[in-house]
Amino acid sequence: MDAQENAVYERMAKVYDLIYNDDLDTGFYLAEAKNARGPVLEVACGTGRILLRFLTKGIDAEGIDSSGAMLSELRKKAKTLSLEPHIHKADMRRFSLGKRYKLIIVPYRSFLHLKDDDERMSALRSFFDHLQDSGRLILHIYNPSPDDLERGASPSLLESEDLVSDDGRDYHLDWFMGYDRKTSRAHYRISLSFEDRPEDDAVFEMDLYFLRLKDIERLLERCGFRNIRSYNGFGYEKADENSREVVWVAER
Numbered sequence: 686m687d688a689q690e691n692a693v694y695e696r697m698a699k700v701y702d703l704i705y706n707d708d709l710d711t712g713f714y715l716a717e718a719k720n721a722r723g724p725v726l727e728v729a730c731g732t733g734r735i736l737l738r739f740l741t742k743g744i745d746a747e748g749i750d751s752s753g754a755m756l757s758e759l760r761k762k763a764k765t766l767s768l769e770p771h772i773h774k775a776d777m778r779r780f781s782l783g784k785r786y787k788l789i790i791v792p793y794r795s796f797l798h799l800k801d802d803d804e805r806m807s808a809l810r811s812f813f814d815h816l817q818d819s820g821r822l823i824l825h826i827y828n829p830s831p832d833d834l835e836r837g838a839s840p841s842l843l844e845s846e847d848l849v850s851d852d853g854r855d856y857h858l859d860w861f862m863g864y865d866r867k868t869s870r871a872h873y874r875i876s877l878s879f880e881d882r883p884e885d886d887a888v889f890e891m892d893l894y895f896l897r898l899k900d901i902e903r904l905l906e907r908c909g910f911r912n913i914r915s916y917n918g919f920g921y922e923k924a925d926e927n928s929r930e931v932v933w934v935a936e937r
């Protein structure tokens with residue numbers, strides 16, 4: 686992946702919080718971060734959906750992200766909360782912060798932006814090197830359904846949502862997805878439209894590379910992680926092939 690491949694986040698940064706508006710995972714990460722009793726690193730922290738919550742609760746947390754625009758949105762939000770976040774522009778596939786953490790989290794499927802095992806191993810090794818002994822890695826991925834895998838390569842409608850922004854704007858989101866079996870590449874198209882000002886409408890395209898559960902386990906093992914567990918969502922029930930949102934927890 687070169688810098689261009691995730692340029693979508695440079696364009697999306699200002700409206701990211703309208704598109705990724707879920708709150709299903711924040712309680713889980715907050716509890717894990719409190720239990721860690723040591724420094725926390727959020728990999729691919731984006732606009733701070735989770736990191737800023739940590740900081741408002743007094744948790745010792747830092748973030749990295751490869752997108753300058755996403756980090757700049759995070760900084761703006763931090764300022765309104767009178768917070769001074771420690772964030773670094775860095776690529777998860779290879780980074781060196783000169784510090785080790787008790788907990789590293791990689792929320793919201795960000796790991797699936799990596800396109801092959803070389804990239805994934807390189808990222809997992811960087812995570813491992815940044816963990817204290819017995820420190821934990823938490824990796825949230827999406828496990829595709831049989832229907833997802835049956836989709837053709839050209840994107841078709843996945844989901845539509847009518848929403849209202851925090852400042853009262855009505856807007857609409859259409860999610861399209863296509864899947865290419867040969868490369869395991871899921872191509873997403875996200876179309877955002879506003880009731881009040883259609884000139885703000887925008888379309889974003891991005892790729893995720895799907896992985897099978899046993900491939901993730903194998904990669905974690907190869908990178909030296911132990912006590913590897915996978916959960917169905919954010920409630921600590923064991924994951925199986927029917928789980929869609931899968932949370933991996935592994936230790937150094």
Ligand SMILES: C[S@@+](CC[C@H](N)C(=O)[O-])C[C@H]1O[C@@H](n2cnc3c(N)ncnc32)[C@H](O)[C@@H]1O
Binds near residue numbers: 691728732749776777
């Ligand atoms: C779906 S967003 C998740 C943001 C945030 N963690 C959250 O939960 O809202 C994915 C993030 O991954 C970042 N990203 C993608 N590839 C990356 C890479 N190779 N290294 C670091 N960050 C990356 C993007 O810039 C974007 O901010």
